[in-house]
Amino acid sequence: MKLYRNLSISQKQVVWAWTFLALPVLFYVVIRFYPTLNAIVLSFQDWNLLGARTWVGLENYDRLIHDPVFWKVFKNTFIYLILGTPLSLLASFTIAYHLDKIRFLHGTLRALYFLPFLTSTVAMAWVWRWFYQPVPIGLFNNFIASMGFQQIAFLNSTTNALPAILLPAIWAGLGFQIIIFMAGLRAIPISYYEAARIDGVSSWTILREITVPLLKPTIVFLVVFSSISFLRIFDQVFNMTTNNPGGPLDSTKPLVLMIYQTAFTSYDMGYAAAQTVVLFSILLVVSLLQLRIMRDR
Template identity: 65%
Template sequence: MFAWRDRLTVGQKLAIWAWGFLAVPVVFYCVIRFYPTFESFAISLTDWDVLSDPNFIWFENYVRLWNDPVFWQVLGNTFMYLLLGTPISLLIAFVVAYYLDQVRFMHGFMRALYFLPFLTTAVAMAWVWRWFYQPVPIGTFNNILATLGFAQQPFLRSTTQALPAILAPAIWAGLGFQIVIFLAGLRAIPSSYYEAARIDGAGKWQILTEITIPLLRPTVVFLVVISSIGFLRIFDQVFNMTPQGDGGPLNSTKPIVLYIYETGFDAFNMGYATAQTVILFLILLIITLIQLRLLRGR
Protein backbone atom coordinates (compact mmCIF):
# COMPACT_ATOMS: atom_id res chain seq x y z
CA MET A 1 0.00 0.00 0.00
CA PHE A 2 2.89 2.30 0.73
CA ALA A 3 4.90 1.00 -2.17
CA TRP A 4 5.49 4.50 -3.57
CA ARG A 5 7.34 5.36 -0.39
CA ASP A 6 9.70 2.47 -0.77
CA ARG A 7 10.66 3.57 -4.23
CA LEU A 8 12.84 6.30 -2.71
CA THR A 9 16.06 5.44 -0.87
CA VAL A 10 16.42 6.48 2.77
CA GLY A 11 18.91 9.13 1.67
CA GLN A 12 16.44 10.57 -0.85
CA LYS A 13 13.70 10.69 1.76
CA LEU A 14 15.97 12.48 4.18
CA ALA A 15 16.90 14.96 1.46
CA ILE A 16 13.26 15.66 0.72
CA TRP A 17 12.58 16.36 4.39
CA ALA A 18 15.67 18.54 4.70
CA TRP A 19 14.73 20.62 1.68
CA GLY A 20 11.17 20.83 2.93
CA PHE A 21 12.35 22.54 6.09
CA LEU A 22 14.96 24.60 4.28
CA ALA A 23 12.42 25.91 1.80
CA VAL A 24 11.13 28.63 4.13
CA PRO A 25 14.48 30.36 4.82
CA VAL A 26 15.61 29.80 1.25
CA VAL A 27 12.52 31.51 -0.15
CA PHE A 28 12.82 34.28 2.45
CA TYR A 29 16.44 34.95 1.59
CA CYS A 30 15.79 34.93 -2.12
CA VAL A 31 12.90 37.38 -1.91
CA ILE A 32 14.11 39.68 0.89
CA ARG A 33 17.89 39.55 0.45
CA PHE A 34 19.13 38.31 -2.89
CA TYR A 35 16.47 39.78 -5.17
CA PRO A 36 16.92 43.37 -3.86
CA THR A 37 20.68 42.97 -4.08
CA PHE A 38 20.52 42.11 -7.75
CA GLU A 39 17.83 44.74 -8.29
CA SER A 40 20.32 47.29 -6.89
CA PHE A 41 22.79 46.50 -9.61
CA ALA A 42 20.06 47.30 -12.13
CA ILE A 43 18.91 50.49 -10.39
CA SER A 44 22.50 51.74 -10.22
CA LEU A 45 22.45 51.87 -14.02
CA THR A 46 19.42 54.22 -14.06
CA ASP A 47 18.60 57.79 -13.13
CA TRP A 48 15.64 56.81 -10.97
CA ASP A 49 14.50 59.63 -8.65
CA VAL A 50 11.47 57.92 -7.03
CA LEU A 51 8.95 60.24 -8.77
CA SER A 52 9.55 59.65 -12.46
CA ASP A 53 10.22 56.44 -14.36
CA PRO A 54 13.85 55.34 -14.40
CA ASN A 55 15.89 55.78 -17.58
CA PHE A 56 18.68 53.39 -18.38
CA ILE A 57 21.88 55.44 -18.46
CA TRP A 58 24.59 52.74 -18.55
CA PHE A 59 27.52 53.53 -16.24
CA GLU A 60 26.90 57.25 -15.99
CA ASN A 61 26.40 57.04 -12.18
CA TYR A 62 29.76 55.34 -11.80
CA VAL A 63 31.51 57.89 -13.96
CA ARG A 64 29.94 60.61 -11.84
CA LEU A 65 31.16 58.86 -8.70
CA TRP A 66 34.66 58.71 -10.09
CA ASN A 67 34.59 62.48 -10.61
CA ASP A 68 32.81 63.33 -7.33
CA PRO A 69 35.31 64.77 -4.82
CA VAL A 70 32.86 64.26 -1.94
CA PHE A 71 32.63 60.57 -2.76
CA TRP A 72 36.41 60.22 -2.58
CA GLN A 73 36.42 62.10 0.70
CA VAL A 74 33.73 59.91 2.30
CA LEU A 75 35.52 56.84 0.99
CA GLY A 76 38.69 58.07 2.69
CA ASN A 77 36.78 58.79 5.90
CA THR A 78 35.26 55.32 5.82
CA PHE A 79 38.68 53.74 5.54
CA MET A 80 39.93 55.91 8.38
CA TYR A 81 37.16 54.51 10.58
CA LEU A 82 38.13 51.02 9.46
CA LEU A 83 41.90 51.33 9.72
CA LEU A 84 41.84 53.07 13.09
CA GLY A 85 38.80 51.36 14.57
CA THR A 86 39.54 47.69 13.91
CA PRO A 87 43.11 47.48 15.24
CA ILE A 88 42.52 49.83 18.17
CA SER A 89 39.33 48.12 19.27
CA LEU A 90 40.82 44.64 18.92
CA LEU A 91 43.95 45.61 20.82
CA ILE A 92 41.98 47.14 23.69
CA ALA A 93 39.53 44.22 23.73
CA PHE A 94 42.36 41.68 23.80
CA VAL A 95 44.24 43.43 26.59
CA VAL A 96 41.08 43.74 28.69
CA ALA A 97 40.06 40.11 28.02
CA TYR A 98 43.59 38.84 28.73
CA TYR A 99 43.67 40.42 32.16
CA LEU A 100 39.98 39.89 32.91
CA ASP A 101 40.55 36.19 32.27
CA GLN A 102 43.04 36.12 35.14
CA VAL A 103 40.74 37.94 37.53
CA ARG A 104 38.59 35.68 39.70
CA PHE A 105 37.26 38.39 42.02
CA MET A 106 33.92 39.73 40.71
CA HIS A 107 34.72 38.31 37.29
CA GLY A 108 31.08 38.07 36.20
CA PHE A 109 30.30 41.59 37.34
CA MET A 110 33.29 43.08 35.55
CA ARG A 111 32.42 41.22 32.37
CA ALA A 112 28.85 42.50 32.57
CA LEU A 113 30.19 46.01 33.05
CA TYR A 114 32.22 45.77 29.84
CA PHE A 115 29.30 44.23 27.99
CA LEU A 116 26.83 46.92 29.01
CA PRO A 117 27.68 49.49 26.26
CA PHE A 118 27.02 46.81 23.67
CA LEU A 119 23.44 46.54 24.90
CA THR A 120 22.83 50.29 24.88
CA THR A 121 21.26 52.00 21.86
CA ALA A 122 23.86 53.71 19.72
CA VAL A 123 21.69 56.82 19.43
CA ALA A 124 21.47 57.41 23.18
CA MET A 125 25.15 56.75 23.59
CA ALA A 126 26.06 59.04 20.74
CA TRP A 127 24.11 61.92 22.31
CA VAL A 128 25.73 61.38 25.69
CA TRP A 129 29.17 61.45 24.09
CA ARG A 130 28.17 64.49 22.09
CA TRP A 131 27.65 66.29 25.38
CA PHE A 132 30.97 64.99 26.69
CA TYR A 133 32.68 66.82 23.83
CA GLN A 134 31.01 70.21 24.44
CA PRO A 135 33.02 73.23 25.61
CA VAL A 136 33.26 74.21 29.28
CA PRO A 137 31.07 74.14 31.40
CA ILE A 138 28.94 71.42 29.76
CA GLY A 139 31.51 69.07 28.26
CA THR A 140 33.11 66.59 30.63
CA PHE A 141 36.34 66.22 28.67
CA ASN A 142 36.93 69.96 28.37
CA ASN A 143 36.08 70.41 32.05
CA ILE A 144 38.78 67.89 32.91
CA LEU A 145 41.27 69.54 30.56
CA ALA A 146 40.47 72.96 32.01
CA THR A 147 40.78 71.72 35.58
CA LEU A 148 44.19 70.27 34.77
CA GLY A 149 45.20 73.57 33.20
CA PHE A 150 45.21 72.48 29.56
CA ALA A 151 43.66 74.37 26.68
CA GLN A 152 40.13 73.41 25.64
CA GLN A 153 39.85 71.24 22.56
CA PRO A 154 37.30 71.76 19.79
CA PHE A 155 36.67 68.01 19.36
CA LEU A 156 33.56 67.71 17.17
CA ARG A 157 34.07 71.20 15.76
CA SER A 158 37.51 70.45 14.37
CA THR A 159 38.04 68.88 10.96
CA THR A 160 40.94 66.85 12.34
CA GLN A 161 39.62 65.87 15.78
CA ALA A 162 36.02 65.13 14.89
CA LEU A 163 36.60 61.76 13.25
CA PRO A 164 38.58 60.23 16.14
CA ALA A 165 36.11 61.81 18.57
CA ILE A 166 33.26 60.01 16.84
CA LEU A 167 35.25 56.81 16.51
CA ALA A 168 35.83 56.62 20.28
CA PRO A 169 32.22 55.83 21.29
CA ALA A 170 31.94 53.47 18.31
CA ILE A 171 34.94 51.50 19.59
CA TRP A 172 33.64 51.64 23.13
CA ALA A 173 30.22 50.33 22.05
CA GLY A 174 31.67 47.28 20.33
CA LEU A 175 34.23 46.50 23.01
CA GLY A 176 31.93 44.41 25.18
CA PHE A 177 31.15 42.00 22.38
CA GLN A 178 34.78 41.65 21.39
CA ILE A 179 35.88 41.09 24.98
CA VAL A 180 33.31 38.34 25.51
CA ILE A 181 34.41 36.61 22.30
CA PHE A 182 38.08 36.93 23.27
CA LEU A 183 37.33 35.53 26.73
CA ALA A 184 35.61 32.53 25.19
CA GLY A 185 38.63 32.03 22.93
CA LEU A 186 41.05 32.27 25.85
CA ARG A 187 39.01 29.83 27.90
CA ALA A 188 39.08 27.33 25.03
CA ILE A 189 42.88 27.00 25.23
CA PRO A 190 43.63 23.89 27.34
CA SER A 191 45.32 24.75 30.62
CA SER A 192 47.85 21.95 30.11
CA TYR A 193 49.42 24.04 27.31
CA TYR A 194 50.19 26.73 29.83
CA GLU A 195 51.33 24.27 32.44
CA ALA A 196 53.68 22.59 29.98
CA ALA A 197 55.03 26.01 29.05
CA ARG A 198 55.56 26.97 32.68
CA ILE A 199 57.52 23.78 33.29
CA ASP A 200 59.51 24.31 30.10
CA GLY A 201 60.56 27.68 31.44
CA ALA A 202 58.69 29.92 29.02
CA GLY A 203 58.28 33.53 30.08
CA LYS A 204 55.05 35.51 29.85
CA TRP A 205 56.05 36.99 26.51
CA GLN A 206 56.91 33.64 24.93
CA ILE A 207 53.66 32.14 26.20
CA LEU A 208 51.72 35.10 24.79
CA THR A 209 53.34 35.14 21.38
CA GLU A 210 53.90 31.42 20.87
CA ILE A 211 50.82 29.93 22.48
CA THR A 212 48.00 32.34 23.30
CA ILE A 213 47.95 34.52 20.19
CA PRO A 214 48.43 31.75 17.61
CA LEU A 215 45.74 29.66 19.26
CA LEU A 216 43.40 32.68 19.24
CA ARG A 217 43.75 32.96 15.48
CA PRO A 218 40.21 31.73 14.69
CA THR A 219 38.83 34.19 17.26
CA VAL A 220 40.84 37.03 15.76
CA VAL A 221 39.70 36.16 12.23
CA PHE A 222 36.10 36.26 13.34
CA LEU A 223 36.46 39.55 15.20
CA VAL A 224 38.47 41.28 12.47
CA VAL A 225 35.85 40.40 9.87
CA ILE A 226 32.89 41.35 12.06
CA SER A 227 34.36 44.61 13.31
CA SER A 228 35.68 45.62 9.88
CA ILE A 229 32.20 45.23 8.47
CA GLY A 230 30.91 47.25 11.42
CA PHE A 231 33.32 50.14 10.90
CA LEU A 232 32.78 50.18 7.13
CA ARG A 233 29.06 50.61 7.80
CA ILE A 234 29.41 53.22 10.57
CA PHE A 235 26.43 55.58 10.56
CA ASP A 236 24.55 56.01 13.88
CA GLN A 237 27.36 57.72 15.76
CA VAL A 238 28.13 60.15 12.93
CA PHE A 239 24.50 60.94 12.24
CA ASN A 240 23.81 61.68 15.90
CA MET A 241 27.02 63.42 16.92
CA THR A 242 27.48 65.91 14.10
CA PRO A 243 25.35 69.07 13.91
CA GLN A 244 22.39 68.49 11.54
CA GLY A 245 23.65 64.93 11.21
CA ASP A 246 25.61 65.93 8.10
CA GLY A 247 28.97 64.33 8.87
CA GLY A 248 30.62 67.71 9.30
CA PRO A 249 32.49 69.85 9.83
CA LEU A 250 33.08 70.11 6.07
CA ASN A 251 32.33 66.42 5.46
CA SER A 252 35.36 65.52 7.57
CA THR A 253 33.51 62.75 9.44
CA LYS A 254 31.05 61.67 6.75
CA PRO A 255 31.20 57.93 6.03
CA ILE A 256 29.93 56.34 2.87
CA VAL A 257 26.69 55.08 4.42
CA LEU A 258 25.73 58.60 5.47
CA TYR A 259 26.51 59.86 1.96
CA ILE A 260 24.31 57.11 0.51
CA TYR A 261 21.53 58.11 2.90
CA GLU A 262 21.76 61.77 1.94
CA THR A 263 21.88 61.04 -1.78
CA GLY A 264 19.00 58.59 -1.62
CA PHE A 265 16.64 59.98 0.98
CA ASP A 266 17.40 63.73 1.05
CA ALA A 267 18.12 64.31 -2.63
CA PHE A 268 16.03 61.32 -3.83
CA ASN A 269 18.72 60.51 -6.32
CA MET A 270 18.15 56.77 -6.04
CA GLY A 271 20.17 55.73 -9.05
CA TYR A 272 23.26 57.55 -7.83
CA ALA A 273 22.79 56.34 -4.23
CA THR A 274 22.45 52.78 -5.41
CA ALA A 275 25.66 53.05 -7.39
CA GLN A 276 27.42 54.07 -4.16
CA THR A 277 25.81 51.13 -2.39
CA VAL A 278 27.11 48.76 -5.02
CA ILE A 279 30.62 50.15 -4.48
CA LEU A 280 30.27 49.67 -0.69
CA PHE A 281 29.04 46.13 -1.27
CA LEU A 282 32.05 45.34 -3.44
CA ILE A 283 34.44 46.87 -0.89
CA LEU A 284 32.92 44.81 1.92
CA LEU A 285 33.07 41.68 -0.18
CA ILE A 286 36.69 42.15 -1.23
CA ILE A 287 37.94 43.12 2.24
CA THR A 288 36.16 40.18 3.86
CA LEU A 289 37.55 37.74 1.34
CA ILE A 290 41.09 39.12 1.73
CA GLN A 291 40.88 38.94 5.53
CA LEU A 292 39.58 35.40 5.52
CA ARG A 293 42.35 34.35 3.16
CA LEU A 294 45.09 36.16 5.08
CA LEU A 295 44.12 35.18 8.59
CA ARG A 296 42.84 31.69 8.11
CA GLY A 297 46.25 30.37 7.14
CA ARG A 298 46.60 26.66 7.60
Protein backbone atom coordinates (compact mmCIF):
# COMPACT_ATOMS: atom_id res chain seq x y z
CA MET A 1 0.00 0.00 0.00
CA LYS A 2 2.84 2.30 0.88
CA LEU A 3 4.45 1.47 -2.40
CA TYR A 4 1.29 2.64 -4.25
CA ARG A 5 1.06 5.86 -2.19
CA ASN A 6 4.57 6.82 -3.18
CA LEU A 7 3.81 6.67 -6.90
CA SER A 8 3.30 9.87 -8.90
CA ILE A 9 -0.13 10.67 -10.35
CA SER A 10 0.81 9.48 -13.83
CA GLN A 11 2.32 6.26 -12.44
CA LYS A 12 -0.90 5.62 -10.53
CA GLN A 13 -2.88 6.18 -13.72
CA VAL A 14 -0.72 3.61 -15.48
CA VAL A 15 -1.29 1.09 -12.68
CA TRP A 16 -5.05 1.56 -12.91
CA ALA A 17 -5.07 1.48 -16.70
CA TRP A 18 -3.26 -1.87 -16.69
CA THR A 19 -5.55 -3.21 -13.98
CA PHE A 20 -8.55 -2.54 -16.18
CA LEU A 21 -6.76 -3.65 -19.35
CA ALA A 22 -5.68 -6.97 -17.83
CA LEU A 23 -8.94 -8.75 -18.67
CA PRO A 24 -9.13 -7.82 -22.34
CA VAL A 25 -5.41 -8.48 -22.71
CA LEU A 26 -5.88 -11.93 -21.22
CA PHE A 27 -8.87 -12.51 -23.51
CA TYR A 28 -6.93 -11.50 -26.59
CA VAL A 29 -3.95 -13.62 -25.68
CA VAL A 30 -5.98 -16.77 -24.98
CA ILE A 31 -8.82 -16.44 -27.51
CA ARG A 32 -7.10 -14.59 -30.37
CA PHE A 33 -3.33 -14.65 -30.37
CA TYR A 34 -2.83 -18.19 -29.15
CA PRO A 35 -5.11 -19.75 -31.83
CA THR A 36 -3.55 -17.50 -34.49
CA LEU A 37 -0.07 -18.66 -33.63
CA ASN A 38 -1.30 -22.21 -33.25
CA ALA A 39 -2.85 -22.02 -36.76
CA ILE A 40 0.46 -20.88 -38.19
CA VAL A 41 2.21 -23.79 -36.50
CA LEU A 42 -0.57 -26.15 -37.63
CA SER A 43 -0.07 -25.11 -41.23
CA PHE A 44 3.24 -27.01 -41.14
CA GLN A 45 1.60 -30.10 -39.65
CA ASP A 46 -0.83 -32.86 -40.57
CA TRP A 47 -3.80 -33.35 -38.24
CA ASN A 48 -7.28 -34.86 -38.57
CA LEU A 49 -8.64 -33.23 -35.41
CA LEU A 50 -8.40 -36.42 -33.33
CA GLY A 51 -5.04 -38.11 -33.92
CA ALA A 52 -1.56 -36.82 -33.23
CA ARG A 53 -0.12 -33.81 -35.03
CA THR A 54 2.76 -34.73 -37.28
CA TRP A 55 5.26 -32.36 -38.85
CA VAL A 56 5.11 -32.24 -42.63
CA GLY A 57 7.17 -29.14 -43.35
CA LEU A 58 5.97 -27.11 -46.33
CA GLU A 59 3.87 -29.94 -47.75
CA ASN A 60 0.55 -28.18 -47.09
CA TYR A 61 1.72 -25.07 -48.93
CA ASP A 62 3.12 -27.13 -51.77
CA ARG A 63 -0.23 -28.87 -52.09
CA LEU A 64 -1.98 -25.49 -52.07
CA ILE A 65 0.10 -24.16 -54.95
CA HIS A 66 -0.70 -27.22 -57.04
CA ASP A 67 -4.40 -27.33 -56.14
CA PRO A 68 -6.52 -26.00 -59.09
CA VAL A 69 -9.48 -25.49 -56.73
CA PHE A 70 -7.37 -23.16 -54.59
CA TRP A 71 -6.50 -20.99 -57.57
CA LYS A 72 -10.15 -20.92 -58.66
CA VAL A 73 -11.14 -19.90 -55.12
CA PHE A 74 -8.33 -17.38 -54.95
CA LYS A 75 -9.64 -15.77 -58.15
CA ASN A 76 -13.24 -15.80 -56.86
CA THR A 77 -12.20 -14.10 -53.65
CA PHE A 78 -10.51 -11.30 -55.55
CA ILE A 79 -13.51 -10.90 -57.86
CA TYR A 80 -15.69 -10.42 -54.77
CA LEU A 81 -13.20 -7.82 -53.57
CA ILE A 82 -12.53 -6.01 -56.84
CA LEU A 83 -16.19 -5.77 -57.86
CA GLY A 84 -17.72 -5.52 -54.40
CA THR A 85 -15.67 -2.74 -52.83
CA PRO A 86 -15.87 -0.10 -55.61
CA LEU A 87 -19.48 -0.89 -56.48
CA SER A 88 -20.66 -0.74 -52.88
CA LEU A 89 -18.72 2.46 -52.21
CA LEU A 90 -19.98 4.14 -55.35
CA ALA A 91 -23.56 3.14 -54.61
CA SER A 92 -23.43 4.15 -50.96
CA PHE A 93 -21.75 7.48 -51.73
CA THR A 94 -24.30 8.32 -54.43
CA ILE A 95 -27.17 7.51 -52.10
CA ALA A 96 -25.64 9.33 -49.12
CA TYR A 97 -24.81 12.40 -51.25
CA HIS A 98 -28.39 12.73 -52.44
CA LEU A 99 -29.99 11.68 -49.16
CA ASP A 100 -28.00 14.45 -47.49
CA LYS A 101 -29.67 17.03 -49.70
CA ILE A 102 -33.29 16.10 -49.03
CA ARG A 103 -35.41 16.91 -45.99
CA PHE A 104 -38.66 15.18 -46.92
CA LEU A 105 -38.78 11.56 -45.69
CA HIS A 106 -35.06 11.81 -44.87
CA GLY A 107 -35.31 9.74 -41.69
CA THR A 108 -37.58 7.10 -43.23
CA LEU A 109 -35.33 6.62 -46.26
CA ARG A 110 -32.24 6.41 -44.10
CA ALA A 111 -33.91 3.77 -41.92
CA LEU A 112 -34.94 1.78 -45.00
CA TYR A 113 -31.38 1.77 -46.29
CA PHE A 114 -30.07 0.75 -42.88
CA LEU A 115 -32.60 -2.06 -42.41
CA PRO A 116 -30.65 -4.77 -44.35
CA PHE A 117 -27.66 -4.13 -42.10
CA LEU A 118 -29.76 -5.11 -39.09
CA THR A 119 -31.22 -8.22 -40.73
CA SER A 120 -29.73 -11.68 -40.27
CA THR A 121 -27.52 -12.56 -43.22
CA VAL A 122 -28.84 -16.10 -43.29
CA ALA A 123 -32.48 -14.99 -43.55
CA MET A 124 -31.56 -12.45 -46.20
CA ALA A 125 -29.57 -14.98 -48.21
CA TRP A 126 -32.51 -17.36 -48.23
CA VAL A 127 -34.93 -14.63 -49.36
CA TRP A 128 -32.59 -13.71 -52.23
CA ARG A 129 -32.19 -17.38 -53.02
CA TRP A 130 -35.95 -17.53 -53.44
CA PHE A 131 -35.84 -14.42 -55.69
CA TYR A 132 -33.36 -16.20 -57.96
CA GLN A 133 -35.24 -19.52 -58.34
CA PRO A 134 -36.52 -20.58 -61.77
CA VAL A 135 -40.19 -20.32 -62.83
CA PRO A 136 -42.66 -20.86 -61.17
CA ILE A 137 -40.99 -20.16 -57.79
CA GLY A 138 -38.50 -17.32 -58.22
CA LEU A 139 -39.68 -13.72 -58.12
CA PHE A 140 -37.24 -12.38 -60.71
CA ASN A 141 -37.74 -15.18 -63.21
CA ASN A 142 -41.53 -15.03 -62.86
CA PHE A 143 -41.34 -11.36 -63.70
CA ILE A 144 -38.91 -11.88 -66.60
CA ALA A 145 -41.05 -14.71 -67.99
CA SER A 146 -44.25 -12.66 -67.66
CA MET A 147 -42.60 -9.96 -69.78
CA GLY A 148 -42.06 -12.60 -72.44
CA PHE A 149 -38.30 -13.01 -72.06
CA GLN A 150 -36.42 -16.22 -71.53
CA GLN A 151 -35.72 -16.87 -67.87
CA ILE A 152 -32.21 -16.44 -66.52
CA ALA A 153 -30.29 -19.13 -64.65
CA PHE A 154 -29.02 -17.07 -61.73
CA LEU A 155 -27.60 -19.47 -59.19
CA ASN A 156 -27.32 -22.45 -61.54
CA SER A 157 -24.96 -20.83 -64.02
CA THR A 158 -21.20 -20.78 -63.53
CA THR A 159 -21.01 -17.24 -64.94
CA ASN A 160 -24.09 -15.69 -63.29
CA ALA A 161 -23.89 -17.23 -59.84
CA LEU A 162 -21.06 -15.10 -58.47
CA PRO A 163 -22.57 -11.73 -59.43
CA ALA A 164 -25.97 -12.97 -58.23
CA ILE A 165 -24.50 -13.63 -54.79
CA LEU A 166 -22.40 -10.46 -54.78
CA LEU A 167 -25.45 -8.25 -55.32
CA PRO A 168 -27.21 -9.03 -52.02
CA ALA A 169 -23.83 -8.89 -50.26
CA ILE A 170 -23.33 -5.33 -51.52
CA TRP A 171 -26.90 -4.41 -50.67
CA ALA A 172 -26.54 -5.76 -47.13
CA GLY A 173 -23.53 -3.56 -46.37
CA LEU A 174 -24.96 -0.45 -47.99
CA GLY A 175 -26.81 0.85 -44.93
CA PHE A 176 -23.69 1.00 -42.80
CA GLN A 177 -21.63 2.69 -45.51
CA ILE A 178 -24.37 5.25 -46.15
CA ILE A 179 -24.47 6.20 -42.46
CA ILE A 180 -20.69 6.62 -42.37
CA PHE A 181 -20.68 8.66 -45.60
CA MET A 182 -23.47 10.89 -44.31
CA ALA A 183 -21.57 11.54 -41.11
CA GLY A 184 -18.56 12.49 -43.25
CA LEU A 185 -20.66 14.77 -45.44
CA ARG A 186 -22.24 16.45 -42.41
CA ALA A 187 -18.78 17.21 -41.02
CA ILE A 188 -17.94 19.46 -44.00
CA PRO A 189 -18.79 23.07 -43.06
CA ILE A 190 -21.65 24.54 -45.10
CA SER A 191 -19.66 27.73 -45.63
CA TYR A 192 -17.25 25.75 -47.88
CA TYR A 193 -20.13 25.16 -50.25
CA GLU A 194 -21.43 28.70 -49.89
CA ALA A 195 -18.02 30.13 -50.69
CA ALA A 196 -17.86 27.89 -53.77
CA ARG A 197 -21.34 29.02 -54.81
CA ILE A 198 -20.23 32.64 -54.64
CA ASP A 199 -17.14 31.76 -56.68
CA GLY A 200 -19.54 30.26 -59.19
CA VAL A 201 -17.88 26.88 -59.72
CA SER A 202 -19.99 24.00 -61.03
CA SER A 203 -21.46 21.34 -58.76
CA TRP A 204 -19.20 18.80 -60.47
CA THR A 205 -16.12 20.85 -59.50
CA ILE A 206 -17.45 21.19 -55.95
CA LEU A 207 -17.98 17.44 -55.73
CA ARG A 208 -14.58 16.58 -57.21
CA GLU A 209 -12.42 19.22 -55.58
CA ILE A 210 -14.09 19.90 -52.26
CA THR A 211 -16.41 17.10 -51.18
CA VAL A 212 -14.39 14.06 -52.22
CA PRO A 213 -10.96 15.28 -50.99
CA LEU A 214 -12.48 16.30 -47.65
CA LEU A 215 -14.14 12.88 -47.37
CA LYS A 216 -10.79 11.12 -47.81
CA PRO A 217 -10.52 9.84 -44.22
CA THR A 218 -14.06 8.45 -44.49
CA ILE A 219 -13.28 6.86 -47.84
CA VAL A 220 -10.06 5.26 -46.56
CA PHE A 221 -11.92 3.80 -43.61
CA LEU A 222 -14.71 2.41 -45.77
CA VAL A 223 -12.37 1.01 -48.44
CA VAL A 224 -10.38 -0.91 -45.85
CA PHE A 225 -13.47 -1.97 -43.94
CA SER A 226 -15.39 -3.14 -46.98
CA SER A 227 -12.35 -4.83 -48.54
CA ILE A 228 -11.89 -6.91 -45.42
CA SER A 229 -15.56 -7.89 -45.40
CA PHE A 230 -15.51 -8.90 -49.09
CA LEU A 231 -12.30 -10.88 -48.64
CA ARG A 232 -14.00 -12.73 -45.80
CA ILE A 233 -17.32 -13.30 -47.58
CA PHE A 234 -18.91 -16.58 -46.46
CA ASP A 235 -22.50 -16.45 -45.12
CA GLN A 236 -24.13 -15.28 -48.35
CA VAL A 237 -22.33 -17.86 -50.46
CA PHE A 238 -22.85 -20.73 -48.04
CA ASN A 239 -26.57 -20.07 -47.62
CA MET A 240 -27.40 -19.32 -51.23
CA THR A 241 -25.62 -22.41 -52.56
CA THR A 242 -26.38 -24.68 -49.64
CA ASN A 243 -27.07 -27.81 -51.75
CA ASN A 244 -23.57 -27.61 -53.12
CA PRO A 245 -21.70 -24.94 -51.14
CA GLY A 246 -19.56 -22.73 -53.38
CA GLY A 247 -21.04 -24.23 -56.52
CA PRO A 248 -21.88 -24.69 -59.25
CA LEU A 249 -18.42 -26.14 -59.98
CA ASP A 250 -16.73 -23.95 -57.34
CA SER A 251 -17.68 -20.87 -59.37
CA THR A 252 -18.81 -18.93 -56.29
CA LYS A 253 -16.53 -20.43 -53.68
CA PRO A 254 -14.52 -17.90 -51.64
CA LEU A 255 -11.44 -18.70 -49.59
CA VAL A 256 -13.25 -18.78 -46.25
CA LEU A 257 -15.70 -21.37 -47.55
CA MET A 258 -12.83 -23.49 -48.84
CA ILE A 259 -11.15 -23.30 -45.43
CA TYR A 260 -14.43 -24.30 -43.77
CA GLN A 261 -14.87 -27.30 -46.04
CA THR A 262 -11.25 -28.43 -45.76
CA ALA A 263 -11.41 -28.21 -41.99
CA PHE A 264 -14.88 -29.45 -41.14
CA THR A 265 -15.85 -31.64 -44.08
CA SER A 266 -12.48 -33.20 -44.89
CA TYR A 267 -11.02 -32.79 -41.38
CA ASP A 268 -7.74 -31.83 -42.99
CA MET A 269 -6.78 -29.31 -40.34
CA GLY A 270 -3.19 -28.72 -41.43
CA TYR A 271 -4.22 -27.93 -45.00
CA ALA A 272 -7.02 -25.65 -43.74
CA ALA A 273 -4.53 -23.84 -41.52
CA ALA A 274 -2.25 -23.24 -44.51
CA GLN A 275 -5.19 -21.69 -46.37
CA THR A 276 -5.96 -19.55 -43.33
CA VAL A 277 -2.41 -18.26 -43.22
CA VAL A 278 -2.71 -17.30 -46.90
CA LEU A 279 -5.99 -15.45 -46.21
CA PHE A 280 -4.43 -13.72 -43.23
CA SER A 281 -1.47 -12.59 -45.36
CA ILE A 282 -3.77 -11.32 -48.12
CA LEU A 283 -5.86 -9.33 -45.62
CA LEU A 284 -2.75 -7.86 -44.06
CA VAL A 285 -1.13 -6.90 -47.36
CA VAL A 286 -4.32 -5.47 -48.88
CA SER A 287 -5.10 -3.38 -45.77
CA LEU A 288 -1.57 -2.05 -45.44
CA LEU A 289 -1.41 -1.24 -49.15
CA GLN A 290 -4.68 0.66 -49.04
CA LEU A 291 -3.70 2.59 -45.95
CA ARG A 292 -0.41 3.51 -47.54
CA ILE A 293 -1.83 4.52 -50.91
CA MET A 294 -4.65 6.58 -49.48
CA ARG A 295 -2.78 8.15 -46.59
CA ASP A 296 -2.39 11.90 -46.59
CA ARG A 297 0.94 12.91 -47.99
